Amino acid sequence: MTRLAVDPISALEERGFDIQYLSHAKSILFGEFGEQVHELAAVLSALSLPMTEIIGSGGGETKFTQRTRKSLDARGWKKHNFVVAKSIDGLEREATSHEVDHVRTVPGVGTIGCEIEWNNKDPFFDRDLENFKRLHADGAISVGIIITRGSSLQSKMMELVRRFASERNIVNFAWLAAAGVEPTPKQRAHISDRANRAKDPIDFAEAWTSNFVSNKFGAATTHWEKLQARVSRGVGNPCPLLLIGIPASIVVFDNATVEQLDEENSPSE
Template sequence: MLEKLQNQGYQVEVLSHARAILEVDFPEVEIELTEVLEGFRIPVAELIAGGGGEAKGTQRLRKALTDKQWPKFHFNVERKINGKILESQSHEVDHVREFTSGRVALEIEWNNKDPFFDRDLENYKRLHADGAISVGIIITRGTSLHENMKSIVGKFLDTNDIETLDDLTQWGYEPTSRQRATISGLVNRDKDPLSFREAFCRKFVSDKFGEATTHWRKLEDRVHRGVGNPCPLLLVGLPENVVEFD
């Protein structure tokens, strides 16, 4: 499953017979995901830049999926007895592909708080139980990307001769007073002071891409505990080589 992407470093895990379902009933899914992801890149400067809202890389990924008929989808599930509504639930999924034989749902968790995985997996479980979806897909940061984020940020600093926080202004990064104080403290402490490079990488990655965010290990831990089971699942981890240096 997704061998071409795996050869590029993507992590892929298939659970609860998702492989058989996708290969037999939805072969287009593998083709379309490969087409969307094989050329997906994130300029390293986008990792550094501040600002709220959704990351630009995620926006591009969403647009590419939407262009291939994976739009946002709202599910409304009602339970009735003799015409009386006893329970009504609404589920929103970022991307859903509809086929004559069923639906496949997809969520992108680039850098949310890790409880978003619980939300996604439980939604998939309920929607699958109700017959609304056949397979659920989650795309997140893979192990190599998550674990090597400090070295990626460090390479960015080295490549652009960045030696102070002020040097980062042109790249759209504006540290808070707390971040400035922490980095300054690490650099100027009496015992084992850090270089600016080491201090910035440690603080920046901890704040923006810390362990409590959505990444492969957090997702893997949940599915191996049975969260989302028995919904068939396809998990995809973005590798470090999606980050592009100019």
């Protein structure tokens, strides 16, 4: 097997990606899966996220996530359903299944499992980490990888949305509609209450920005700090893990009209 000397993950870290290895994952990945690490890094280094896709994210899987998945799939990182069966005297007594969105197997070497949690409810981290733990214990995977929103992207989300509002001259609901954004009735009421209250009203753009970020990318969604909280208390241990946080630097400001998806005011990938 070809072993590549360059560390493409360090190159990602230099670009602002959050990177963490746990339980000797680095040694395993670079010792046994060098080519596959380069495949993953190639996908991540090419990531670009138009601001209009952040604003338009709704109740379905985002275009950004779809592009990332397709790029991984094209390199052989396919969805796979692991079925673990237990038998007594040749008779199957129990079987469990664990679906992983991206799996890369190298014959004679081992298997990597990878999950993308771009913007889901944060308990999905518990599911992913426990799945990886069980699959590793059963010998099904060598390493688990989780990709999520990085610390810089989460911390700068308010700033990014404010910039969008400023550049699109968002001063009322009509201008929001012109940009392709249609808040739900509940969101409209909350924005109006803050912008039009008699005491200490705030700027419309600020009211919308705050409401949008709290609804779409709030503290209870999947992002780097929530993932850190899990692994720091041992969730997923002792499965070797590579954790990757996507940085704010991949966001680009475009002039497209927002294509807003139908939603139920809940985060999704």
